[in-house]
Amino acid sequence: MKYVDEFRDGARARALGQAIAEAAATDREYRLMEFCGGHTHAVFRYGVPDLLPANVELIHGPGCPVCVLPIGRLDMAVRLVTDNPEVILCSYGDMLRVPGSKGLSLLKAKANGADVRMVYSVSDALELARAHPEREVVFFGIGFETTTPPTALGILQAEAEGLRNFSVFCNHVLTPAAMNAILAVGEDEVPVEVDGFIGPAHVSVVIGSDAYRFCASHHQKPVVIAGFEPLDVLQSILMLIEQLNEGRAGIENQYTRAVTPVGNQRAQAIMQQVFERRPSFEWRGLGEIPESALGISDAFARFDAERRFNMRYQYARGTKSCDCPAILRGVKKPTDCKLFATSCTPDNPLGSCMVSDEGACAAYYTYGRFRQQAEDAQRQQREQRGAVRQG
Amino acid sequence: MQYDRDKHAAMDEAGRRQARKLDLENGRIDMSHGAGGRAMADLVDLLFRRAFDNPLLNRGDDQALFDVSAGRMVMTTDSFVVSPLFFPGGNIGSLAVHGTVNDLAMGGAVPRYLTAGFILEEGFPLADLARIVDAMAEAAQQAGVSIVTGDTKVVERGKGDGIFINTAGVGVVPEAVDLGADRARPGDKVIVSGTIGDHGVAIMSLRKGLRFATELCSDSASLNHLVAAMVAENGPALRLMRDPTRGGVAATLNEVAHQSGVGIRLQESALPIREEVRGACELLGLDPLNVANEGKLIAIAAPEAAEALVAAMRGTPCGENAAIVGEVLEDELRLVRMATAIGGERVVDWLHGEQLPRIC
Numbered sequence: 001m002k003y004v005d006e007f008r009d010g011a012r013a014r015a016l017g018q019a020i021a022e023a024a025a026t027d028r029e030y031r032l033m034e035f036c037g038g039h040t041h042a043v044f045r046y047g048v049p050d051l052l053p054a055n056v057e058l059i060h061g062p063g064c065p066v067c068v069l070p071i072g073r074l075d076m077a078v079r080l081v082t083d084n085p086e087v088i089l090c091s092y093g094d095m096l097r098v099p100g101s102k103g104l105s106l107l108k109a110k111a112n113g114a115d116v117r118m119v120y121s122v123s124d125a126l127e128l129a130r131a132h133p134e135r136e137v138v139f140f141g142i143g144f145e146t147t148t149p150p151t152a153l154g155i156l157q158a159e160a161e162g163l164r165n166f167s168v169f170c171n172h173v174l175t176p177a178a179m180n181a182i183l184a185v186g187e188d189e190v191p192v193e194v195d196g197f198i199g200p201a202h203v204s205v206v207i208g209s210d211a212y213r214f215c216a217s218h219h220q221k222p223v224v225i226a227g228f229e230p231l232d233v234l235q236s237i238l239m240l241i242e243q244l245n246e247g248r249a250g251i252e253n254q255y256t257r258a259v260t261p262v263g264n265q266r267a268q269a270i271m272q273q274v275f276e277r278r279p280s281f282e283w284r285g286l287g288e289i290p291e292s293a294l295g296i297s298d299a300f301a302r303f304d305a306e307r308r309f310n311m312r313y314q315y316a317r318g319t320k321s322c323d324c325p326a327i328l329r330g331v332k333k334p335t336d337c338k339l340f341a342t343s344c345t346p347d348n349p350l351g352s353c354m355v356s357d358e359g360a361c362a363a364y365y366t367y368g369r370f371r372q373q374a375e376d377a378q379r380q381q382r383e384q385r386g387a388v389r390q391g
Numbered sequence: 392m393q394y395d396r397d398k399h400a401a402m403d404e405a406g407r408r409q410a411r412k413l414d415l416e417n418g419r420i421d422m423s424h425g426a427g428g429r430a431m432a433d434l435v436d437l438l439f440r441r442a443f444d445n446p447l448l449n450r451g452d453d454q455a456l457f458d459v460s461a462g463r464m465v466m467t468t469d470s471f472v473v474s475p476l477f478f479p480g481g482n483i484g485s486l487a488v489h490g491t492v493n494d495l496a497m498g499g500a501v502p503r504y505l506t507a508g509f510i511l512e513e514g515f516p517l518a519d520l521a522r523i524v525d526a527m528a529e530a531a532q533q534a535g536v537s538i539v540t541g542d543t544k545v546v547e548r549g550k551g552d553g554i555f556i557n558t559a560g561v562g563v564v565p566e567a568v569d570l571g572a573d574r575a576r577p578g579d580k581v582i583v584s585g586t587i588g589d590h591g592v593a594i595m596s597l598r599k600g601l602r603f604a605t606e607l608c609s610d611s612a613s614l615n616h617l618v619a620a621m622v623a624e625n626g627p628a629l630r631l632m633r634d635p636t637r638g639g640v641a642a643t644l645n646e647v648a649h650q651s652g653v654g655i656r657l658q659e660s661a662l663p664i665r666e667e668v669r670g671a672c673e674l675l676g677l678d679p680l681n682v683a684n685e686g687k688l689i690a691i692a693a694p695e696a697a698e699a700l701v702a703a704m705r706g707t708p709c710g711e712n713a714a715i716v717g718e719v720l721e722d723e724l725r726l727v728r729m730a731t732a733i734g735g736e737r738v739v740d741w742l743h744g745e746q747l748p749r750i751c
Contacts, residue, residue: 001669010660013733047735230733346743357676367737 007229008046016234017051023241030056032240033330034198035179037064037358038228044367046230056237059192059330060360062178062285063200065143065171066094067328067352067359070282071316073171074100077140080169080309081106081114087309088115088132089169090125091140094356099349101316122154122168129158129166138305141168146202148172148294149267152274155296155303167305170296172275175203176211177292178283182329183219192330196240198233199225201255208263209253220249227255274300282315284352285328319344324351327360334361341365413437418517425511425545438521439507439541442528447504447539455504455539460563467494468559475597476519476553480590480608481685483556484523488530488538489611489685490636491558496615497632497688499570499622500562502534507541507558512551523554534613536560567626574630575651580697581717582690584617584710585610587640588668591682596671607667612686617709621690624703628696634688641680641739643689644727654722657729657739661716681742691719 024030034040040060043049049058062068078100081089089106096107096118110116115135119125122139129137141151151168158166182192199212204225212223222243226236236254243250253259274297281293296304305311318324322344323337334340334353344350346362353361412433423430440448447455471487481489488505495502507527511520531538538558589610596605614634621629631651635643644655664679672679686709692700697715704710717729727739 001666001673004673008732010732010734017734044737045731046733047731047737048733050735051733230731230735234733362743366740366743369738 004229007227007231009231012231013051013234016231016238020051020056020234020238020241021053023238023245024053024056025245026055028055029195030241030244031059031193031195032056032198032237033059033061033182033192033194033196034226034233035061035063035175036198036200036203037067037356037360037363038201039198039226039233040064040360040363041358042228042230042233044363047367048230048233049368051234052237056241058198059194060327060333060363061182061197061330062283062328063144063175063203064353064356064358064360065147065173066098066356067324068173068178068283068285069095069098069142069171069352070284071100071318072282072314074098074106075104075316076306076311076313077169078104078106078109078114080138080305080311081116082109082112084136084309085115086134087136087138088117088128089138089140090117090119090128092120092142093118095140095142097349098352098355099319122150126154126157126161126163126166129163130161133165135165136308137166138309139166139168140171142171144173144175144200144203145206145271148271148275149206149264152270155274155300156270158303159300167303167308168296169305169311170275170294172294173281173283174277174292174294175200175207176214177289178286179212179215180218181283181286181289181292183215183221194221194330195244196222196224196249198236198240199223199251201226201228201232201258204253204255204259204263206264206267208261209251209259210261211263212251216249216251222249222252224252225255225259227258273297282313283328284318285325319350322351324353324361327353334364337361341369413517415517415521420511420513420515420517420520420545422513422545422547425543431543434543435541438517438524439543442524443507443531443538443541444528445537445539447537448541453540455506457504457539462566463564464561465495465498465500465564466559466561467491468557469494470555470557472552472555473594474552475594476523478597478609479593479606481611482523482526483554484526485530486609486611486685487556487558488527488534488536489613491560492530492534492536492613492615493634493685493688495560495562496613496618497570497634498562498564499568499618499626499629499632500564501619502536502560502562502613502615504539505531505536505558505560507538507556509541509543510551510555510557511543511545512553513545513548515553520554523556530613534615565622565626568622568629569627570629570631572631572633572647572650573652575647575653575655575691575719576630577653577719577721578694579630579691579719580694580715581644581655581657581719582692582697582701582704583640583663583714583716584614584688584690584704585686585712586663586665586668587635587684587687588664588672588679588682589687590685591639592668592671594683595675605667605671607665607671610684610686612709614686614688614709617688617704617707620703620707620710621700624700625692625696628693628700630691630693632688632690635684637683638742639679639681639683640689641678641727642741644739645741647689647691648722648725648727651719652725654720654725655717655727656720657717657727659729659732661714663712663714663716680739694718
């Protein structure tokens, strides 16, 4: 595949791995957070950690939309489609298996008779609304700045067509606000030790690299925006190490083939037209963050499912002893969680991080669990040998 | 068993005379086609028996009668509920023959006889049924098997999905062959017979909501001739064979690893994958290792015989792109891993949940 294979080249990857090993000072650690779930997925799918020296550690951030959605919001969707038989709820596939309160997912609600449909885009939902004028079609809008402009376009399209039976349950969230929240932890919280960020790829195409300036100016943390291919990730790691070695904290762009300083201004304009910032929004793992999410503006109120169906948010607790919150903040690794790979697996997820391909737990489990298991097996063998010798 | 040519010719002639009773252009299945009366007899005579035409079937008994050979036989069954029914490179009919032939062939067997059970939905176009039945007949002929008995049921409109087909089959296992999913041993080589993911991507390209333009065809094919070439080359060196259908290569190798109690390590750079498949998977966020195949096999073979087996496979129509893609390791964890193209390593896991509805 042209323009893809070039970024997965084995020889170049090994050369970059070598350069990283040479650049990394042996007397310190480099703790780098990839914010985006897309990066987490790429890191594990291609085995990037195998090319890094032991003192360069990747910490997995909260950039997985499904993972950060609080259970209470999912419960709202389940209630909406269960209590209103006229509603067809359209959702991206990822969201369907996420367990809500009492383990009730949208997939289970569907099995119980609710009309939940998996769609690939908001256009599919519009199509359903046109085909079923007698029903109420609600699109479960979720995601960072990447999926937000299409949702906005969907609402504008519905308005232009005069579609009266289409609305959006809006759960779109904002990346910079979450990065700020990770760095600005409260006094009673465990601080996240992050030396720098591998910045989002597709999100940055929309919002531009300038949107991360606060990381450098307020928190003195470098950011390197990186593409989703393995060579992109490796090169951005090298760029971060170089900045850290030089004591710099700048916003650099490795993904120059797609990201500009100001981003996609047309996409930003339609987002501004249709949405407005919510004063505050709850994030799974990060808690309430001010001005971190979008709601539908008054001018488009009739497309707002929350207002249309009088939906009410109610806080809901997650599974007991599920470490998703700490994992989403980068304080714990998936393997630190007691439930990981025991009672929580991709086939039976208890926490949201185990559901989406972009979730840290799912990526660890699917692609990388041999690391932990191999270490455990080795330790067990050592202990057994020790026991035999002592015996 | 004596094959009565005259009787058959007379029957064929009678069938031709009655052909107008079955409107294969505009007719549709109705409840009478499954009611056991004249309409059902016509459907069987004029459509199924004419297409599948063989002495065992033509006897018209409730069962097929045949001699059995000494030695070992294999038997298998499979149901086909594919959507869409017609796809580039085949239809549900050819798939129903290939699938069962391949299940027999994966035991190293020479497939002999198939059965065919049809569940038809009221209103299903006879023209579509004729296309499907013709494809079955052609696939059976290519594979060298006979469809020797069958069954037809009709369900009311709304209670089926056009057509469901079940095929069962029996085959004879040559003496030198002894295959089993528990026979993979550390050091053995993993061979794949050709490009992976073709069928799944061809089907997905037709799905509502996904539709994308591709010239890719399903790889649906009978693998028994390929298997015969492998057995002829070195039957005793073969440990096991599997056709990686639903769940793809990843699911098949995980099953093997579990049943044999071993680990498997693939080389990403050795996997034969078409550009179109890679591109489509990239776009849809899928892993070609999880995508279904209908005309490919995975063989685990003794290391010293692997190269010659691959060479023999490459000389047959379904094996041109055969390659050694990995090896079997000792591993208590029974994991399938892959050395990635960039030099890292990752687990190749079972598919979790459902990739897409009903691929085969």
